[in-house]
Amino acid sequence: MAFELSKESVQSDFIKKIEELSGEEISACYHCGKCSAGCPSAMAMDLLPNQIIRAIQLGDIETLKTSNTPWICASCVTCYVRCPRGIDLCSIMEAVRQMTLRTNKDHIDIKKYTGELASLPPIAVVSALRKMSS
Amino acid sequence: MKEIIYYPGCTLKNTAKNFEDSAIACSEALDFKLHELKDWYCCGTVYSLTSDDLMHHIATVRNLLRVQEEGQERFTTLCSMCYNTLKRSSKRINENENDRETLNSFMDEEENNYEGKVDIIHYLQILRDEIGFDIIKEKVKRPLKNLKLAPYYGCLLLRPNEVAIDDPDSPSILEDLITAMGAEAVYFPFKNECCGAYETVAEVDLVVERAHNIIGNAKRNGADAILVSCPLCAFNLDNRQKEVLEKYPDFEGIPVLYFTQALALALGLDPDVCRFDLNYQPVEDLVRGIEQ
Numbered sequence: 085m086a087f088e089l090s091k092e093s094v095q096s097d098f099i100k101k102i103e104e105l106s107g108e109e110i111s112a113c114y115h116c117g118k119c120s121a122g123c124p125s126a127m128a129m130d131l132l133p134n135q136i137i138r139a140i141q142l143g144d145i146e147t148l149k150t151s152n153t154p155w156i157c158a159s160c161v162t163c164y165v166r167c168p169r170g171i172d173l174c175s176i177m178e179a180v181r182q183m184t185l186r187t188n189k190d191h192i193d194i195k196k197y198t199g200e201l202a203s204l205p206p207i208a209v210v211s212a213l214r215k216m217s218s
Numbered sequence: 219m220k221e222i223i224y225y226p227g228c229t230l231k232n233t234a235k236n237f238e239d240s241a242i243a244c245s246e247a248l249d250f251k252l253h254e255l256k257d258w259y260c261c262g263t264v265y266s267l268t269s270d271d272l273m274h275h276i277a278t279v280r281n282l283l284r285v286q287e288e289g290q291e292r293f294t295t296l297c298s299m300c301y302n303t304l305k306r307s308s309k310r311i312n313e314n315e316n317d318r319e320t321l322n323s324f325m326d327e328e329e330n331n332y333e334g335k336v337d338i339i340h341y342l343q344i345l346r347d348e349i350g351f352d353i354i355k356e357k358v359k360r361p362l363k364n365l366k367l368a369p370y371y372g373c374l375l376l377r378p379n380e381v382a383i384d385d386p387d388s389p390s391i392l393e394d395l396i397t398a399m400g401a402e403a404v405y406f407p408f409k410n411e412c413c414g415a416y417e418t419v420a421e422v423d424l425v426v427e428r429a430h431n432i433i434g435n436a437k438r439n440g441a442d443a444i445l446v447s448c449p450l451c452a453f454n455l456d457n458r459q460k461e462v463l464e465k466y467p468d469f470e471g472i473p474v475l476y477f478t479q480a481l482a483l484a485l486g487l488d489p490d491v492c493r494f495d496l497n498y499q500p501v502e503d504l505v506r507g508i509e510q
Binding site: 106194 | 377
C-alpha cells in the first residue's frame with residue numbers, strides 16, 4: 085500500500101530518534117540533489133541518498149526499512165563535504181542502519197562468505213561486521 | 219635521527235606486509251625512525267557515527283593511552299582506515315571532556331586516565347611537512363623516469379574536512395611525491411572516488427564496477443600503475459582485477475603499488491623490501507623498466 089502522509093507521520097518519534105542518533109537536523113535538507121549526483125554508489129541503490137532524507141522527513145518508516153540504500157552507503161563522505169547545508173548524510177545513514185541493527189537484526193550473515201574470508205584484508209571483514217551486524 | 223611512534227594496525231601485519239616493510243625501509247633511508255607502539259589494539263576500522271555509541275571509541279582511546287604512557291603526544295600510521303578512525307575518534311574524545319570521563323570510567327582497570335592530548339598524523343604528512351619533498355628529491359637515487367603514475371587517494375585521507383591531510387576535492391600531496399620521485403603524475407579525476415570499501419565482502423559486483431571505472435579512468439589517462447595508501451583500496455583495485463576481468467573480458471590489468479613501494483625503488487633500496495610477491499598484479503616489468 086502506498087504511504088499515507090499524515091500529521092502523525094511527520095511528527096513521529098522516529099524522526100526525533102534519527103536526529104538524536106545522527107546529530108543532524110533532518111528538515112535542513114532542501115533537496116538540491118548534490119549528494120545523489122556525487123554518490124559513487126548511487127547506481128546500486130534503490131533510493132537516491134536525498135530520497136532517504138525525504139522518507140525520514142515524511143516519517144515513511146516502511147520505505148526506509150526496506151530500502152537497500154543505507155546498506156550500500158560505505159560512508160565515503162563525498163556527500164557531506166559537498167552539501168551546501170552542511171548535513172552529514174553519512175551519520176544519517178548510520179542512524180537508519182542502527183535503527184535496524186538495534187532490534188537485533190543483522191544485515192549480513194558472515195557465514196555465507198567463509199570461502200573468501202581468509203583472502204580478504206582484516207579491515208574489510210571487521211568494518212563490514214561493524215557496519216552491518218549488531 | 220628523528221623518531222616517532224608508529225601504529226601498524228591489523229592489516230599491515232597481514233595482507234599489507236608489503237606496505238609496512240617498504241615504509242619502514244623508506245623511513246630509515248630518510249633519517250626518521252618508526253617505533254612500533256607497544257601493546258596496540260585494532261582501532262575498530264570505522265569511526266562510530268552515532269552520537270550515543272561511545273563504546274566503540276574504547277579501542278581507539280586505549281591506543282591513545284598507550285602513546286600517552288610512552289610520554290609522547292603524537293604518533294603516526296600508514297593505513298588510511300586506521301588514520302581516519304584514530305583521527306576522528308581522538309578529535310571527539312580530546313575535545314569533549316564528558317566523553318573522556320565516561321570512557322576513562324569504562325576503562326577502570328587501566329592504571330592511568332587518558333588526558334586528551336594525543337594526536338595522530340599520517341606518514342604522508344611526515345614526508346611533506348617534516349622531511350620535505352625537496353629533501354626527498356635530493357635523496358632519490360633511482361629516479362622513476364618515464365613512469366606515469368595515477369595517484370589514488372580514496373576517501374579516508376581527505377574526508378571529512380576536519381581530518382583531511384590535503385584539499386578534499388583537489389589534493390596534490392601524492393602528485394608532489396610522485397614528481398619528487400622523478401615520475402610523472404597523470405591527470406586522474408577518479409583519484410578521490412570511493413572504491414566501495416568494505417562492500418567488497420558482500421557486494422562484490424558493486425566493487426567490481428567501482429574498480430572498473432577507477433582503473434579505466436587511470437588507464438585512459440596513460441597511467442602505467444596506480445599508487446594507493448590504503449590496504450582496502452589496494453585490495454579492491456588490485457586483487458579485484460580478477461573479478462573485473464571475469465566480467466569484462468577485454469579488460470587489461472594494471473599494477474597497483476603502495477606509495478611506499480614506489481618510494482623505496484626511487485630511494486635506491488633493495489626491491490626485496492617492497493615484498494612485491496604480495497601484490498596481485500605482477501610488478502616485475504615495471505621494476506625492470508626503472509632499473510634500465
